[in-house]
Amino acid sequence: MDNKDEKAFAGKTAIVTGANRGIGYEVARELSAKGFRVVLACRSLDKAKGAADKLEKEGFKVLPMECDVSSEPSIQKFVKDCEAYLDKLDVLVNNAGIFVDPYDATGSVFQAPVSRIQKSLNTNVFGPFLLIQGLVSLMKGSGRIVNLSSGMGQLSEMGGGCPAYRISKTALNALTRIFSEELKGTRIKVNSVCPGWVKTDMGGANATRPVEKGAETVVWCATLPDSGPTGGFFRDKEPIAW
DSSP: OOOGGGOOBOSSEEEEETTTSHHHHHHHHHHHHTTOEEEEEESSHHHHHHHHHHHHHTTOOEEEEEOOTTOHHHHHHHHHHHHHHBSOOOEEEEOOOOOOOOSSGGGSTTTOOHHHHHHHHIIIIIHHHHHHHHHGGGGTTEEEEEEEOOGGGOGGGOOSSOHHHHHHHHHHHHHHHHHHHHTBTBEEEEEEEOOOSBSSTTTOTTOSBOHHHHHHHHHHHHTOOTTSOOSOEEETTEEOOO
């Protein structure tokens, strides 16, 4: 953080990782429109500020911050900054993620180097794991945690190819279930969302869904009432198989 005058974010606050583009940016925009003050947590502060400039032109109050979810020291610094600047955290959206599998024959599980699996786990699993661990105390017993997963992580429909991405999203779903179970008795809800095949840098131009559709269920899970579900996996606001 480079603006010490911002001392605290009051009111409803959400953190969205990877908020500078794609689904993350749209989720940040829609949560802002619902009255949240959104922390734009991005790999670099420049990217966060770029996204903040666009959202501020729409009249939204956001806070750009640096958080590289592949780096434990970066996450630790981010958590400390949040503890210093936020009165309370209401929503954490673990959106940032990577897809590093090739689509040719080298994308086979038999050809995949373990370093590719490790890189995917580091960003797609260990990042959310550390953020939830570090930030859950700021929720003060009430909040919403949304993990951006994928149908490619469903064991019920598991296929071949893309092992790094598949394994990482299956593991992320396990985190959703574990955290949700250990948070029972609080008003903190933890859910996974499959946004579908969305037109983003990751999804590509041939994807079938606009970014607004990809963000829809994420925002829904982020704003669930206290009577809403926890420990679930959702697409289009409906539960899907693990």
